[in-house]
Amino acid sequence: MKLIDLLNNSLFDSIKNAYSLEKEDFQKLDLGFVSSTSEDHGDYSSSASLKLAKKLDSSPRDIAKKISDGLLSELIEEISVDGPGFINIYLTRSAKVNELKNAIELKEQWAFKKNNRKKALVEFVSSNPTGPLHVGHGRGAVLGIAISNLLQSQGYQVDKEYYVNDAGRQINILALSIILETINHSFNRDGLYQGGYINDLAKKFTKKTNLKEVAQPEMSLSDDADQKLDELIAFYQSESPKIWNELRTFAINEMIDIIKADLKNMGIIHDKWFYESSVGDFNDESSVLFQAVKGITKKKLTFKKDGALWFKSTDFGDDKDRVLLRENGEPTYYLTDVGYHKDKIDRKYEHYINIFGADHHGYVKRITSAFDTLKNDYQSLEIVLYQLVNLFENGKKKQMSTRKGDFYSLEELREEIGSDVIKFFFLEKKSDHTIDFDVLKAKEESKTNPYFYTQYAHVRCCSILQNKAPDFKCMYDEKEITKNFDLLNKIINYPKHLEDFANERSPHSLVHFLKELAADFHSFYETNPVLVENDTVANSRLIITKATQIVLQNGLELLSVKPLSKM
């Protein structure tokens, strides 16, 4: 059990006994201890008495006195009531040293929770397979991996999933782009996918199939750009169905290979790639698509209007109802997605997290509405949004467009600054904050980068520890170990912090924690030479160094960043 949980139990018992309250009476008031930010306030402090003052109609300081009198724990050295009525407690030195001992003996198991028997499914990236990943997708990717890792640290069994939009119009346009790239260079490229990768795909495809043999459209085409594309797609579909289908399949597979490679280079691997096309045909009653509609209808949440079938999502707070089946009987993209979530639900995870770019925020309500209609009682869906990444070059904003092929690819960025720097940089900001990313500056800054600062602390630990390891069987000095308040405070409370970061889905807090821990260690390092002649002092400082190293390593690994032992 965590230190802080032991202390809180004691605190709650004391409150119960002193005022004959039941736990339910104050459960919501959040009365527990928090680790102090300043040594003046002890190791932990609680504002319980301030929060209870009104309810108990008594002065906060009196309440604090009474509660602290009943606060019994061998972990506590001293209790004081300060300020308006805060209860501040000081841990005994041996309680602190004992935590370091646990950390060093148990390594990552010290901070992690054991299997809590719950399964979580995290869906992220899921970008259309119509182009390589760009920098913006990278943010979703690193967020997804970090959140998955955080959940794992809390004992969840986590699966990572990518939803592949392989069925829609976008793929037809991709195929069309490849055809026109090959046979008609003078064609206006508006609305088509462009860029080097289209040319690569075209070349590769024409090696096995001669695209020049496909028919040339001779009918007159619409002036409307969108409509024109649809006419061309329809033409190739009917005139050269075999080649068309071959090309579509080829294009999807090639693009997915590219995306997979981009992700792998970032150290990100999904457990499952779910294809949109696999939700099946609505006319097939065994398909999840049909089952999804059936499930919603069963709850009396569908209705017909204008020949279409609608879902009454406004019942869940959506701003309008949503079409499931179009007037022509075809499922909407939305229904396909509902079908996908039906499939997820049937796979019986307890917890679902979807990580979406903020440009999809309008989509959140309608998908949670459908999910809540179809889910089982024990299941829940949560959507984590991340704001977009704006790219700047020399202070000028770069517009990004997959269509035009004018984008900064994740792969290009990775080649320039490395995947771990990208991860650290993206994860450092909280997800609902837009990132203004200046490519040149990121490169320039790589020397004063917080990534290197944090890694450097770990490197310093390693370089000391390779000379000598701490040994609890040898002499050590508790006073020597505990004199570095900030450093000890962070190490000891790491498991609790980690739990909070996981619950809040906030890897950025972990990044900030690690930077601060690194700062505390750098400071310690300057004034406390570890490898000194006095064995007791050396061993004491080795204990601190080893504990720091374990926490840094553990935290970096959760961010999917490789801890360095040399720089």
Next chain:
RNA sequence: GCGCCAGUAGCUCAGCUGGAUAGAGCAGUAGCCUUCUAAGCUAUUGGUCGGGGGUUCGAAUCCUCCCUGGCGCGCCA
């Protein structure tokens, strides 16, 4: 027009489920390398927490109105 996100030091950002004097990094200034890696440390300058009201023992944090910026509001995907 409606909805979501943001506005905190010159710059980039933490802190936001109310708590003790608002914190980092970068940039600036002044110091520290015969000693475990100076990609480091120490000291220091810099703040009407976008603005106005309100809620209370206490507000950067909650409510409300307004201002600015980004994004989204299809029987597209």
